[in-house]
Amino acid sequence: MDDQELQQWVERVSLASFGRPFQHRARFNRRLRATGGRYFTRSHDIEISWQQYTEYGAEDVEKIIKHELCHYHLHLLKKGYQHRDADFKTLLAQVGGTRFCKALPTAAKRREPYRYKLVCSSCRTEYLRKRKLDPRKYACGKCRGKLKLHTLDLAHKS
Incomplete structure (x- = not known):
């Protein structure tokens, strides 16, 4: 057509x-x-x-x-x-x-995987993110604790 x-x-x-x-x-x-x-x-x-x-x-x-x-x-x-x-x-x-x-x-196939993980230093709550962000600008949603940014290794993840 x-x-x-x-x-x-x-x-x-x-x-x-x-x-x-x-x-x-x-x-x-x-x-x-x-x-x-x-x-x-x-x-x-x-x-x-x-x-x-x-x-x-x-x-x-x-x-x-x-x-x-x-x-x-x-x-x-x-x-x-x-x-x-x-x-x-x-x-x-x-x-x-x-x-x-x-x-x-x-x-659905072209979905971007999570690349970053934010971990609360107080309660250890994890937040997965696709885009990099500055953890100093944010706080934990549960306890207001400080967040630490970790990069996920996509090569070993399936």
């Missing part, structure tokens, strides 16, 4: 589910990984994750399209188009769109 076929698909879903035409641009974005799609308020364009389509198929992507079209139509009607708005939640339920897309398996 290419962008032109996606455009036609979004136009069909818009007319069938919302009774209103989609008059802007829809395209795939091959870099979207953490989200299934995006709606741009300035240009009114929609981007859909290519990875969601290849991994989960047309049925799940159609739910994502409906989600993005909810943003689109409500924004153009000057109604509440954000996730927290009642208008958005109601319309999404009516058309059968999804609130959240499924997580991609590649996103």
